[in-house]
Amino acid sequence: MIVEVIKRRVAGLHQNTVIGSTDITDTWEPLEEGLLPLETTRHVSMIMITLSAKELEKSSVGYQSPLPEEQVKPYADVEYEENAQQLEVEVVMIMAEEEEEDNKMKDMLKFIGFRGRKRLWWPFSHPREGDNDINAPSSDVVEAVAVGEGQTEEGAVEQD
Template sequence: MDRYQRVEKPKSKDESESNGRKENEIRITTQGRIRNYTTYASSLLQDKGSDEIVLTAMGRAINKGVMIAELIKRRVVSLHQNTSITSADITDMWEPLEEGLLPVETTRHVSMITIILSKKELDSTSKGYQPPTPADQVKALNEFEYEGEGLPSKRGKGRSGRGWGRTRAGRGRGRARGHQRNRNLKPEAPVQAAAA
């Protein structure tokens, strides 16, 4: 696909109306910051008086969507959760960059998650229902700290991003378990073929 560029597919009137975003719907993307999503969702539930919010995420953003839902449930007391997983077919249009080539359409099958967080009780017989988090596990907004956006840091402490981690023998530079070099072994002598 080096000789093609992806172009925005023109949307029909029905598609543009169905994709209209409601105020309480939050679409999570891979580029968005976790802090921004959780702060906005908490303000909708606490300050703006919304009874329910809807989080939607597709593809690689699904993990982030689940993490954001869990963070919100630990900020706002008595939130019921209902989760549904679906999939969607997305068609991409590709225009040629060189003359003589025809436009191409490709279709991707993408997983999608929808998480509803509500102050009101939801259908508890639904497969994706989760009851509210106990009140003693819910903390106020200002008690949360963000360490690298809630994700493990990719860089260690030390120079040039290489960290001083723990090995089985204690502190020090080392390799992960199972990948350590065994320097105490002597090379085996070559096996001589027995002349018969």
């Protein structure tokens, strides 16, 4: 999972995992005049993972302490900002139950950054023929993680 990769590249990250659900409403606009828009709401499962350089609530059921220093191998070519200690990352995985829903979810992929905090919406897809790992994201999802502040990439939108 992408969170494990991040934890093994940035030392001292505390993790909190919360499992929940959310409602997603799709609105379909008619192509013909005189028809009303169609709105459908679906209830989907999600996992929200918060990574923070600051200590998180240790009494939380999903809390994990930082990895030992010997398990962290930072990239040598990455420059961290001066306020890197205030970085907090939330990863929200929304689980799609069908391939059609999964394609809609990829259209909704967003990478939102605000004041030293990042939120990544990552559609979780079921394995397709030829997939080796049930949790392996498609390559376009992984590329969205690499989008930096002030940059956009196809499928990723950054907002203030």
